[in-house]
Amino acid sequence: MTSSAASTPSPAPSTAPTSVRVAVGLLGAVAVLLLISAGLTLAGRDTVVEQFLTAQPDLARDEVERAVVLGQVRYLLVAVAAAVAAVSLLRRRSWARWLGVLAAGFLGLLTLLSVVSAGGTTVFSLLVVVLCVGAVSSLLARTTAAWAPGRRAAG
Numbered sequence: 001m002t003s004s005a006a007s008t009p010s011p012a013p014s015t016a017p018t019s020v021r022v023a024v025g026l027l028g029a030v031a032v033l034l035l036i037s038a039g040l041t042l043a044g045r046d047t048v049v050e051q052f053l054t055a056q057p058d059l060a061r062d063e064v065e066r067a068v069v070l071g072q073v074r075y076l077l078v079a080v081a082a083a084v085a086a087v088s089l090l091r092r093r094s095w096a097r098w099l100g101v102l103a104a105g106f107l108g109l110l111t112l113l114s115v116v117s118a119g120g121t122t123v124f125s126l127l128v129v130v131l132c133v134g135a136v137s138s139l140l141a142r143t144t145a146a147w148a149p150g151r152r153a154a155g
Contacts, residue, residue: 020089020147023138027086027100030107030131034079037124038072045069078107082135089139094148100139108132 016024041048045068052064085100111128115121138144 016090017143017147019138019141019143023097023100023135023141023144024086024089026131026135026138027082027089027104030104030128030135031079031083031086033124033128033131034075034082034107038075038079041068041072075107078103082107089144089148092148097139097144097148101136104132104135104139108136 045065048068049061049064052068053059053061081099081103085096085103088096089100108129111125111132115125115129
């Protein structure tokens with residue numbers, strides 16, 4: 001006599017390893033920070049454009065506006081990618097690790113390049129770089145790879 005509980009496969013452990021929880025938290029923090037930053041920048045777009053034009057008066061206003069909007073759209077896309085990666089990693093999707101690595105790696109490198117080109121850093125840029133480094137290292141950890149394996153066992 002078999003019960004229905006005995007015939008169903010046992011569920012995978014529900015508790016994610018620490019590296020997964022850290023990666024999810026850091027990707028979530030990156031997504032929230034980018035969404036807030038992009039939202040505030042787009043809401044105050046005229047002020048941002050004016051500051052650019054004050055610093056570099058030889059630029060055309062429409063070019064600066066386009067650059068500001070496109071830059072924020074780029075950050076919004078990275079924020080969405082980080083959020084999707086975080087949620088999907090909790091659902092044990094192997095591709096979520098790589099999406100998270102790409103999003104955090106891209107954002108980290110982009111932030112480092114902007115710090116170098118600007119000749120200085122801000123608290124926000126330092127925070128973003130630290131979050132990205134932590135997220136990438138957590139996503140590449142063996143325990144995270146084991147949590148979201150690329151191939152499922154046949155059964």
